[in-house]
Amino acid sequence: MNLVDKQTVQSSMTKRLVKNRLANSLFFLAAAFGIVVLAILLYRIYSEGMGYLDWNFLTSFASRFPEEAGIKAAIVGSLWLMAVTAPVSLLLGVGTAIYLEEYAKENKVTRFIRMNISNLAGVPSVVFGLLGLTVFVRLMEMGRSIMAGGLTMSLLILPIIVVSSQEAIRAIPKEQYEASFAMGATRWQTVLRVVLPAAIPGILTGGILALSRAIGETAPLLMIGALSFIAYLPENVWSGFTVLPIQIFNWTGRPQEEFHLVASSGIIVLLIVLLLMNSIAVLIRNKFSK
Amino acid sequence: MRSFFLLAAIAMSLLLAACGNTEGGENAQGNDEGNKREGNGSSEVIVDGSSTVFPIMEAIAEDYQKQNPNARVNIGVSGSGGGFEKFAAGETHISNASRPIKEEEKQALKDAGIDYTEFEVALDGLSVVVNKENDWVNKLTVDQLKKMWSENGGVETWADVKDGWPEKEIEFYSPGADSGTFDYFSEVILGDAQIRKDASLSEDDNVLVQGVMGSPNGISYFGYAYYAENKENLKAVPIVNSEGEAVKPSKETIQSGAYNPFSRPLFIYVKNEALKNDAVYDFTTYALENAGKMAEAVGYVGKPESAYEDALQKVDEIAGK
Numbered sequence: 248m249n250l251v252d253k254q255t256v257q258s259s260m261t262k263r264l265v266k267n268r269l270a271n272s273l274f275f276l277a278a279a280f281g282i283v284v285l286a287i288l289l290y291r292i293y294s295e296g297m298g299y300l301d302w303n304f305l306t307s308f309a310s311r312f313p314e315e316a317g318i319k320a321a322i323v324g325s326l327w328l329m330a331v332t333a334p335v336s337l338l339l340g341v342g343t344a345i346y347l348e349e350y351a352k353e354n355k356v357t358r359f360i361r362m363n364i365s366n367l368a369g370v371p372s373v374v375f376g377l378l379g380l381t382v383f384v385r386l387m388e389m390g391r392s393i394m395a396g397g398l399t400m401s402l403l404i405l406p407i408i409v410v411s412s413q414e415a416i417r418a419i420p421k422e423q424y425e426a427s428f429a430m431g432a433t434r435w436q437t438v439l440r441v442v443l444p445a446a447i448p449g450i451l452t453g454g455i456l457a458l459s460r461a462i463g464e465t466a467p468l469l470m471i472g473a474l475s476f477i478a479y480l481p482e483n484v485w486s487g488f489t490v491l492p493i494q495i496f497n498w499t500g501r502p503q504e505e506f507h508l509v510a511s512s513g514i515i516v517l518l519i520v521l522l523l524m525n526s527i528a529v530l531i532r533n534k535f536s537k
Numbered sequence: 538m539r540s541f542f543l544l545a546a547i548a549m550s551l552l553l554a555a556c557g558n559t560e561g562g563e564n565a566q567g568n569d570e571g572n573k574r575e576g577n578g579s580s581e582v583i584v585d586g587s588s589t590v591f592p593i594m595e596a597i598a599e600d601y602q603k604q605n606p607n608a609r610v611n612i613g614v615s616g617s618g619g620g621f622e623k624f625a626a627g628e629t630h631i632s633n634a635s636r637p638i639k640e641e642e643k644q645a646l647k648d649a650g651i652d653y654t655e656f657e658v659a660l661d662g663l664s665v666v667v668n669k670e671n672d673w674v675n676k677l678t679v680d681q682l683k684k685m686w687s688e689n690g691g692v693e694t695w696a697d698v699k700d701g702w703p704e705k706e707i708e709f710y711s712p713g714a715d716s717g718t719f720d721y722f723s724e725v726i727l728g729d730a731q732i733r734k735d736a737s738l739s740e741d742d743n744v745l746v747q748g749v750m751g752s753p754n755g756i757s758y759f760g761y762a763y764y765a766e767n768k769e770n771l772k773a774v775p776i777v778n779s780e781g782e783a784v785k786p787s788k789e790t791i792q793s794g795a796y797n798p799f800s801r802p803l804f805i806y807v808k809n810e811a812l813k814n815d816a817v818y819d820f821t822t823y824a825l826e827n828a829g830k831m832a833e834a835v836g837y838v839g840k841p842e843s844a845y846e847d848a849l850q851k852v853d854e855i856a857g858k
Contacts, residue, residue: 474613478610
């Protein structure tokens with residue numbers, strides 16, 4: 248006799264296969280939806296913006312003539328801003344995460360800090376702009392400088408970096424700690440030689456996402472008074488500056504149709520800068536996850 | 538092991554970068570303060586304020602910068618109100634505004650001990666527009682506009698505005714409450730009344746243009762430049778002026794003042810103290826000499842030539858030249 252009733256298997260098999268196919272196509276559609284929207288966006292930006300995108304566009308300052316308008320000051324400004332934001336936010340963020348995960352005692356204060364960091368991640372960016380204006384620009388008298396802008400941006404993305412670094416550190420198996428301690432390593436040695444190397448990929452993923460947000464953010468910089476027209480390059484972190492999103496925002500608000508096309512060219516540049524930044528980070532990450 | 542060295546190297550370079558930043562920072566701050574001190578002799582001119590005036594000042598600064606490569610003109614866009622706030626904090630030399638300075642802003646400047654002079658750099662005609670298919674609206678009076686736009690005006694359809702107009706619901710599009718355009722409109726038209734709550738607000742005037750283009754019963758108002766750019770797709774409503782004539786916005790009617798009460802001046806406010814500094818003086822002079830031409834280049838209307846000559850004389854008096 249048969250252990251398996253072929254008849255029943257046969258009948259339920261078709262049902263299962265149909266279900267499987269349904270689920271398959273549903274998930275494919277979900278994935279395709281995002282990609283289609285992205286493709287439309289890219290196509291639109293590309294078809295509108297390519298006309299004005301040339302070497303001249305990258306090496307000129309803003310202008311009242313769409314054909315002469317360029318994005319030099321904004322590119323350099325964005326890079327300067329990142330040069331301040333990236334080290335400050337990564338050092339503070341990863342430091343906070345290590346403290347909270349490795350050193351802090353589990354008590355009310357720690358829980359309070361943790362809760363507030365998660366809450367901070369949900370605070371609208373304009374609020375950080377106001378904070379930056381009162382603390383960095385006015386109180387610490389940094390003026391409307393790259394330093395003030397960079398520090399404001401660091402505060403904005405700090406919670407994201409802290410939370411993702413915490414997750415990365417928490418994901419490390421307990422055995423690795425125990426092995427390290429068993430060898431007589433101190434906590435600091437363990438953190439430096441076991442925890443950080445293992446957590447780096449996760450930390451960097453969070454860092455990339457956070458910095459990508461910072462480079463596309465306009466509102467807080469408008470609050471602290473970043474400039475819209477500047478026809479010279481910043482010399483140091485105390486100079487005034489403008490950034491890519493502000494320049495793009497400025498162009499989209501113009502009445503002339505041509506400036507909207509110039510804005511699209513600006514968006515292409517912003518996307519390329521983002522892509523470059525991300526690929527550098529991915530390279531570093533791959534190096535460490537070996 | 539290898540990954541550890543890499544990690545260490547990266548951590549070190551980050552640390553170094555951070556230290557470098559702070560060290561460089563301190564030095565630079567020293568320099569910066571030095572700059573500020575010698576300063577008012579430095580070539581920096583700081584302008585901020587209205588986004589409506591920005592294109593004119595940008596055009597002026599662009600040409601000025603070309604002729605004076607060492608000049609340092611930078612312009613921010615904080616809105617008329619935000620600009621005055623920074624002006625009163627002593628952070629800017631020139632403040633752009635699309636409306637005259639308010640009483641409380643005057644007071645703030647007085648408290649801060651800042652003397653300033655107002656100059657009109659150009660004119661703008663606030664244009665009231667409807668959809669191209671709208672063939673019934675041939676003119677509007679200030680009273681009709683007030684009735685239409687205020688919360689308690691009781692207007693839902695065009696028929697409520699004037700007998701004989703179709704009973705179709707009006708769709709309202711208005712600039713956002715932070716803009717000088719909104720301020721001007723509410724002062725001239727609404728007075729103490731509140732703007733109707735069902736109006737769609739947008740800070741981006743292009744969104745308003747799109748809104749009216751897309752809805753046959755739409756109505757909106759915005760700066761003349763946005764109408765002039767979209768003349769083929771929009772219909773400007775003639776406004777009944779104080780003499781009782783219905784006038785359409787155009788370069789001539791805006792400049793002559795026949796397009797009232799919607800022909801509005803655009804201002805720059807210059808700190809008197811700053812005019813003693815050569816860079817600010819040069820730039821202000823250059824701005825007033827070219828404002829008319831530049832205003833027209835970016836879609837606004839220039840003032841009569843004599844107005845700029847008077848303004849230049851005033852600048853010279855203040856600067857003591």
